[in-house]
Amino acid sequence: MKPGDHPEFFRLPPPPGASRESTIRLDREGTFYHDGTVVTKDSLVRALHSWVSFHPDDGRPILTNGYDWTYFTVDDTPYFVEAVRGTPPERPTLVLSDGTEEPLDASSVVVDDEGMCFVRVKAGRAWARFWRLAQIGLAPFILPDDPPRLVIDGVEHPIGRRSPPAQ
DSSP: OOGGGSTTGGGSOOSTTOOSOOOEEEOTTSOEEETTEEOOOHHHHHHHHHTEEEOTTTOOEEEEOSSOEEEOEESSOSEEEEEEEOOTTSOOEEEETTSOEEEOOGGGOEEOTTSOEEEEETTTTEEEEEOHHHHHTTGGGEEOSSSOEEEETTEEEEOEEOOOOOO
16 A cells, blocks of 8 residues: 555645645646756656646645655646547547546547647546647547537537637
8 A cells, every 4th residue: 555545645744844846847748847957757757747646635736656746837738648549430549648548528629729639538627638649640530621520429529619728
């Protein structure tokens, strides 16, 4: 059993002389920074993405590995879609930046003013931004009409417009 499995884990104070606040930031493109410097070590980047979560009391984004946790800053979305698996008539499955997979919620797909797609993930609790190559994976499911729609299991889902993120 990891300490993170204990119900009070996220309520315990930080170690003496430490803070739960950090200078770690996740930018709009999915790049992590620490103290303003890009995190470049691939294994650490993968680990950081896999540690993304939310504090159970205040809902703020945290990084947790089950042994410790810290708050971090998210510029836009905490998760990213790395790939879309499946082609019609299969239902599409999203491969997320935290290493998990889940079915596409076609009713929640939106596009921003730059043409980037976003989708609700984690049972609707969070947004994920499609990385460019992953977004191409949606193409077999899109009707190119105006406005474009996703077709999943014969059901058409309009692709909504995303409001700019709050600053």
